[in-house]
Amino acid sequence: MEKARISSLQLFMLMTGFLFGSTLIINPIINAKNDGWLAIIIGGIGGTLLLWVYATIALLNPSKNFVEILRSRLGKVLGNLLALLYVWYFTHLASLVFRNFGSFITTTTYLYTPLEVIITIFAIVIVYAVNSGIEVVGRVSELLVPVIPVIAVLISISLVTIHDFTAFLPVLENGIQPVIKAAYAFLTFPFGETISFLMIFPHLNKRKNLRRVSALSALSVTGLFLFIFFRDITALGSHFIYQATFVPHITSVLIPGINLEPLLDVNLLIGGGIKIAICLYAASTMLANIIGADDYRKFTTSLLTFCVVLSIWIYENIFEMFNWAEKVWPYYSIPFQIFIPLILLVLSLIKKNKTTLTDSAEQ
């Protein structure tokens, strides 16, 4: 177990960057059309609760990482098995994010550059960052994540001349069902994915801040997405949003006189880089823990190579990618994001009650 320590601010920045990640490109709330803002609010509140649960699990099992929690609560065999599944889940997630970014860049900017080249170059930087340790990733995020809201605000200000402030009306045109569906999809992507932070929580230097920091970053990301949604819908209208492949790209293209589109790419690279780095870190440290290896760095390069190959194999075309992100992912994630964490929470609570009971009995 490495002795790295990250501060509360660094954790906040890491989480915000992670949550922002690729959600900007493939946003599940688009399916709710005009009522996307409702879906964001519902999903955001749900996401905050989910993060609260994850943080509580970490607090109930002090100084244990995810693998150790799984082992101590579910037994050695089952715990290791589930931990292996999580390794797969995080690797899969990292390759999905890779693919999202590759598709975005090959669609909008580099039409003739092969996807493989873009993804590989991206991967080299990330493996370097992860090998440098979680402290370095934390410091980098402290430096880069504040850029994200600045760019979002910059683009919004440039668009202030093109607006229709009532574009989000009418409310609930197609009933509540699509909103709930979109909100649920928004809950699993990105909020549920923060289960990977259970590998990072033990590194936090002030543990009492854990729940507050997680809830705060979930809420601030919700606010940012709400802001971006209103920007997009006032500038484009609901129909256009629904039709566009990559909404923020089109929004930034609308700015008269200046091309701010590269800033958007920067935004996505920051968020996506942090997201992949954390997934990779979580996957490799878990693998190291399961096997009992002393250093996770032995696994990073091989896992990332696997990710790169997987990300290229995983979809035939872009429609498959959207279909997966919107239809399959929310259900595929249920056991990883909700089931197992809830079981862990219940078991941890029972354990805690027992220990307090025995403690008081002894006294």
Next chain:
Amino acid sequence: MKIKIIILLILPALLTGCWDNVDLIDINLVTALGIDKSEDGKIIVTVQVIEPAALQSTSSSQGKVGMAQTKPVFVESYKGETISDALISMKAMVDKRLFLSTVQVIILGEKLCREGVNEALDFLHRDYQVEYLADVLVARGCSPKDILKIQPEMDVIPAMYIKGTIENTELRAKVKRTMLVELFKDIENKCRQITIGQITKENEKTVNTEGTAVFKDGKLVGWLNQYETRGFLFVTDRVKNTIITIPMANGKMSIRVLNSRGKMDVKFKNGRPYRLSIYVDLEGNIAEYTGKKVLDAPTDMHTLQMTLSEEVKKEIAMALRKAQKEYSSDIFGFGKIVHKYHPQYWKQTMDQWNDIFSSLPTEIVIKSRIRRSGLIKSPMTKDE
């Protein structure tokens, strides 16, 4: 250590991202795009390409006699199955890659518009190079190629000249300026039918951008003349500046409108719409007066304002009548209001909205104010 340094030196070279790099000398900068349909149903694409080198020589050799003048632009067309097909196949006649991000003006042919613009817009929406803020126009009475072939004296590049005439619509409000992105917003939208500015060819050197093309379900159905266009622009709150001339006792007066705000509303009673309301607030100065009567009493200004309101009302009514009775196409976007504030009603009547729009009575309320009279108070020739 050495290997590390070598790797570090190689990495920045990878990050420049110049795989797609194309040098300026290897591309043709397209400034204007013309799209039309031929008689046999194929797409004719016309491009206007500038030659940067020739541009420089024309601007530096102006006035010199005896030099071989190379033309700064060339115009080519090609017939293909689709726009992208025509653009790619055109390279049989054009030497370099066509670069579309510099397109300033897109001119659509009348035949294409009559048969529906949707198929043309798909390519423009999908292609990653196309500039979404390009201005779109419909050529009336001639093909887009005729328009792009003009050789204007005011600007070396015809596309820039055409764009200039559209941009100054904010001074005159007689042509509807439509950017590509606005078409994308409205094309599949039943709330508002699309309208595009009209362009005609005057002679070999000049074009005329006045009036508006009216569409219904993506198909061209008719035109608005310059006054109807202004009425339409007043309602949709797009008038910035314009001159309105009103008749006076033995003379005429022109009012320069400096400020105008248009608002629309659909009045509902018992869950059904019963009236379309239009409110316009405008403010202006006296720009010219050829009458004889001295205007000094406040009541004079009052009657003047009334006449101005009547004049604007007339233009709006003309535009409304054409849209309702002749073309039956909701170009104003009343459907948007119904959609936003009465979604249940909209859901049932979405497909018949244009007919409902045509049958509704209208109410036009104009409030105009004349603030100042320019540098002189009384008319040049007084009525003694």
